[in-house]
Amino acid sequence: MSPEQFEVYEELGRGAFGVVYRAFDKVSRKMVAIKQVDLESADELNEIQQEIKILSTCQHANITRYYGCFLKGYKLWIIMEFLGGGSCSELLISGPFGEKAISYILHELLHALVYLHENGKIHRDFKAANVLLSLEGDVKIADFGVATQLSNNMSKRNTFVGTPYWMAPEIILHQPYTYSADIWSLGITAIELAYGKPPLSQYHPFDVLFRIAEDPAPELDSSFSKEFRSFVNVCLNKESKQRPSAKELLKHPFVLAGAKVDRSEIVKLIKRKHEWDLETGNTDKRYYTPTLEEQTPPLFDITLKEEPASTLKPEPSRKVPLSPIKRNSSENEDQELKKTLNRILNQAFNKINEKHNLSTSQYDQLVLFQNTMMESIALSPDEQYREVFCKYFKLVMKKIMTTDNEQLKDKLIPKNLEKERPRDEVEELLYTRWAESMIERWRNEH
Amino acid sequence: MAFLFKRNPKSPAELVRAMNDQLTKLETVNDGKKAQDEITRYLMSIKGILTGRGDESNGVLSDSQPDQIAQLAHEVYSTDCLFLLIQNLPSIEFDARKIVSLLFTSLLKRKIVNRSPTVDHLLQRPQILILLMKGPENPEISINTGHMLREAIKYEQIAKYLIFKPIFWNYFDYCEYGSFETSTEAFLTLNDFLTTHKLVASEFFNSHINKFIDRINRLIVSPNYVTKRQSVKLLAQLILDKPNYNLMTTYVNSPHNLKLIMILLGDKSKNIQFESFNVFKIFIANPRKSRSIIEILTKNRERLLQFLRTFANDRKEDELFTVERNFVIEQIECLPKLVQLQNVNAKGAETDIHGGIKGLQNTPSLPNDGSPDSKYSYKET
Ligand SMILES: Nc1ncnc2c1ncn2[C@@H]1O[C@H](COP(=O)(O)OP(=O)(O)OP(=O)(O)O)[C@@H](O)[C@H]1O
Ligand SMILES: [Mg+2]
Numbered sequence: 001m002s003p004e005q006f007e008v009y010e011e012l013g014r015g016a017f018g019v020v021y022r023a024f025d026k027v028s029r030k031m032v033a034i035k036q037v038d039l040e041s042a043d044e045l046n047e048i049q050q051e052i053k054i055l056s057t058c059q060h061a062n063i064t065r066y067y068g069c070f071l072k073g074y075k076l077w078i079i080m081e082f083l084g085g086g087s088c089s090e091l092l093i094s095g096p097f098g099e100k101a102i103s104y105i106l107h108e109l110l111h112a113l114v115y116l117h118e119n120g121k122i123h124r125d126f127k128a129a130n131v132l133l134s135l136e137g138d139v140k141i142a143d144f145g146v147a148t149q150l151s152n153n154m155s156k157r158n159t160f161v162g163t164p165y166w167m168a169p170e171i172i173l174h175q176p177y178t179y180s181a182d183i184w185s186l187g188i189t190a191i192e193l194a195y196g197k198p199p200l201s202q203y204h205p206f207d208v209l210f211r212i213a214e215d216p217a218p219e220l221d222s223s224f225s226k227e228f229r230s231f232v233n234v235c236l237n238k239e240s241k242q243r244p245s246a247k248e249l250l251k252h253p254f255v256l257a258g259a260k261v262d263r264s265e266i267v268k269l270i271k272r273k274h275e276w277d278l279e280t281g282n283t284d285k286r287y288y289t290p291t292l293e294e295q296t297p298p299l300f301d302i303t304l305k306e307e308p309a310s311t312l313k314p315e316p317s318r319k320v321p322l323s324p325i326k327r328n329s330s331e332n333e334d335q336e337l338k339k340t341l342n343r344i345l346n347q348a349f350n351k352i353n354e355k356h357n358l359s360t361s362q363y364d365q366l367v368l369f370q371n372t373m374m375e376s377i378a379l380s381p382d383e384q385y386r387e388v389f390c391k392y393f394k395l396v397m398k399k400i401m402t403t404d405n406e407q408l409k410d411k412l413i414p415k416n417l418e419k420e421r422p423r424d425e426v427e428e429l430l431y432t433r434w435a436e437s438m439i440e441r442w443r444n445e446h
Numbered sequence: 447m448a449f450l451f452k453r454n455p456k457s458p459a460e461l462v463r464a465m466n467d468q469l470t471k472l473e474t475v476n477d478g479k480k481a482q483d484e485i486t487r488y489l490m491s492i493k494g495i496l497t498g499r500g501d502e503s504n505g506v507l508s509d510s511q512p513d514q515i516a517q518l519a520h521e522v523y524s525t526d527c528l529f530l531l532i533q534n535l536p537s538i539e540f541d542a543r544k545i546v547s548l549l550f551t552s553l554l555k556r557k558i559v560n561r562s563p564t565v566d567h568l569l570q571r572p573q574i575l576i577l578l579m580k581g582p583e584n585p586e587i588s589i590n591t592g593h594m595l596r597e598a599i600k601y602e603q604i605a606k607y608l609i610f611k612p613i614f615w616n617y618f619d620y621c622e623y624g625s626f627e628t629s630t631e632a633f634l635t636l637n638d639f640l641t642t643h644k645l646v647a648s649e650f651f652n653s654h655i656n657k658f659i660d661r662i663n664r665l666i667v668s669p670n671y672v673t674k675r676q677s678v679k680l681l682a683q684l685i686l687d688k689p690n691y692n693l694m695t696t697y698v699n700s701p702h703n704l705k706l707i708m709i710l711l712g713d714k715s716k717n718i719q720f721e722s723f724n725v726f727k728i729f730i731a732n733p734r735k736s737r738s739i740i741e742i743l744t745k746n747r748e749r750l751l752q753f754l755r756t757f758a759n760d761r762k763e764d765e766l767f768t769v770e771r772n773f774v775i776e777q778i779e780c781l782p783k784l785v786q787l788q789n790v791n792a793k794g795a796e797t798d799i800h801g802g803i804k805g806l807q808n809t810p811s812l813p814n815d816g817s818p819d820s821k822y823s824y825k826e827t
Contacts, residue, residue, distance in 0.1 A: 001625075039671065039672065039675075040671075040715055040716065040717060043717075045630075045672060045675065045676065049630050049634075052626065052627060052630075053627070056589060056627055057544065057589060059540050059541070068625065068626075068627075069625075069626050069627070070625070070626055071626060071670060071671055071672060074671055074715065076626065076672075119541070119544060300708045300709075300711070300712055300746045300749055300750070300753075301745055301746055301749070
């Protein structure tokens with residue numbers, strides 16, 4: 001695997017350890033997610049190596065599949081399967097989940113936990129943000145940034161890690177803990193899915209630590225079903241030894257009911273979030289821009305009288321050098337331009353997606369095209385290329401409009417589409433902007 | 447699946463024999479998949495015995511757990527089962543490979559009185575260890591073999607046996623090439639070999655000093671950022687390890703090595719700069735610097751001083767580091783004086799290089815009254 005094989009698109013999310021981008025793998029011809037971790041900003045490399053080791057030794061339908069990783073400069077690129085539905089915590093923005101969906105998610109998550117625990121692994125950072133969904137409704141655990149492997153001579157841990165609101169009391173109290181810490185976090189995650197937020201979220205993380213240790217375990221209120229409340233209660237037992245194992249929880253009535261729920265419940269939630277995004281215009285995307293490597297001359301004079309320095313230089317780096325690029329326009333102007341174009345492209349995309357209920361392959365193809373547009377019109381640092389692309393695009397449009405070949409014209413601009421439906425405001429906007437820019441360019445040229 | 451075992455329970459010995467049987471069938475074209483499934487099932491039963499959590503996948507077990515493990519171990523040794531398992535690891539199912547690791551490490555930890563029967567077994571059947579050593583050549587299983595190997599070399603006899611084998615040198619290549627996973631695994635193993643049993647390691651350095659320096663020097667200029675960063679750190683640690691006195695003196699006497707370290711000191715990566723400082727300071731602390739070392743340092747006096755005065759300013763809270771940095775700066779400031787002292791030293795004033803470094807590491811405050819001579823007082827003590 002190498003960086004050249006991926007086309008990197010927009011940012012999917014970011015966490016404490018890195019930024020995650022969507023990308024297209026030109027070799028396997030699949031969408032992937034790439035987590036880029038900056039190793040230079042990590043004091044120790046063992047943690048990230050541990051994460052990779054855990055990821056690469058897990059193969060399970062409910063765990064984000066790992067494809068491999070490689071180094072690019074100081075960045076480690078971790079290639080994973082792409083989960084287009086986003087994380088549960090993102091979906092919670094558009095409202096809490098219903099019990100049906102929750103029971104389904106818990107059932108799936110418990111399968112992953114059984115697998116992890118049987119293989120001696122504790123996740124330690126279980127929360128809705130680390131539960132990802134595919135567009136088809138698969139549920140997968142992600143983010144093994146702080147997961148740990150218990151070896152057979154040491155069955156307990158006492159390192160203090162995790163995210164406060166989801167942390168088990170025994171971890172907070174610095175007691176030795178084991179797999180049951182994940183069961184507590186699962187219970188908190190269940191509450192999070194039901195209310196949209198974990199318990200105690202109104203408090204600062206520091207106060208939370210004290211409260212989790214001191215307060216009685218959180219519960220669901222009486223508006224929820226008896227089974228769901230019972231599930232949360234057994235997970236959230238402050239006495240870690242009393243918590244059931246993941247395997248036992250699979251037999252809990254609430255989870256058994258979840259096994260029968262259809263994954264379309266999840267697809268509904270994803271759709272709801274898409275609609276919410278459209279309504280609120282929450283569609284800004286951030287794009288990946290590769291950093292250019294520059295060669296710095298050696299700092300010290302290391303030549304000796306008797307020998308030339310050249311014999312001592314470290315081997316030339318094997319990276320493909322990027323050609324230096326001149327930037328004419330100011331950075332800020334570029335930024336604004338990108339943002340606007342991005343918004344236009346996204347709005348158009350989302351509208352089309354909604355109206356035509358795109359299939360996965362249609363979706364992917366449009367995304368690819370959209371990215372080409374973005375790359376060519378705004379992101380390409382090569383000014384000349386941008387201009388060439390615009391000219392090319394304009395010419396193609398013109399040629400199509402004026403062609404004598406009616407058949408081709410019909411195919412590209414279907415008549416019924418043009419006649420039956422008036423343009424909506426986004427199309428109108430796109431059209432007028434396009435026309436305006438064309439007129440502008442035409443003026444400049446003459 | 448479970449009914450199969452209930453109808454046909456197997457003793458640990460039978461289990462091992464049946465599994466060996468299937469292991470030989472893995473290669474055959476028609477039976478491969480079936481053999482793979484069978485092996486997975488046998489391994490799951492073995493896991494049940496080892497963890498004492500023998501549930502439905504385990505046959506009817508009448509003996510106590512320690513007895514069963516003893517039977518299992520005995521059969522594993524006498525049928526060369528570990529060799530078969532490791533040799534066929536790539537054809538064993540992904541999750542079942544972890545049980546092979548579990549079997550290996552559990553047996554390794556077994557003690558009878560104060561003997562470790564598995565360590566004896568491995569030393570009698572070194573082919574198993576050699577197979578493990580070759581693990582990085584097969585990326586699919588390198589994480590499994592790496593784990594087993596590192597567990598094995600926790601035992602000094604095994605580490606000592608392997609470190610003097612020619613195959614050990616391959617680790618200097620393994621940790622630079624291949625996938626990120628394979629190379630970091632190999633580096634971990636290399637690191638354990640060189641740092642766990644200090645006396646074994648120092649014996650190794652003493653018998654291969656030049657070759658070792660040559661190989662580690664190649665790693666510290668590796669184009670791979672992780673290899674580079676980790677190996678400079680390892681080098682700094684090794685030359686400061688007490689039993690590696692010989693390695694230290696040899697390393698810091700070479701102007702070639704000083705140049706490499708100075709290149710790294712000027713690296714773009716702050717972490718590599720910092721790790722290489724921990725080697726650089728030893729060149730500076732060496733009370734008997736050779737002429738060419740002094741030449742390089744004097745030539746770069748101003749540049750070094752300018753660089754060091756702001757070097758790693760973000761680590762100011764690290765007291766030890768600040769003391770060391772100031773010490774290095776002072777030493778460089780009086781470089782011309784050092785040339786004179788050099789002659790004095792050469793004539794006989796024997797100074798212990800370790801004394802110098804000890805001062806460097808432990809002195810909370812070094813004399814700093816401004817007079818250049820007093821700056822050498824650490825040498826006379
Ligand atoms: N495979 C994926 N497919 C789609 N989106 C993903 C994928 N992996 C991660 N993301 C998105 O990126 C975000 C951050 O990823 P992740 O949790 O792995 O990073 P992290 O740096 O370890 O974060 P944390 O702060 O939780 O430790 C996720 O919440 C999710 O929105
Ligand atoms: Mg996360």
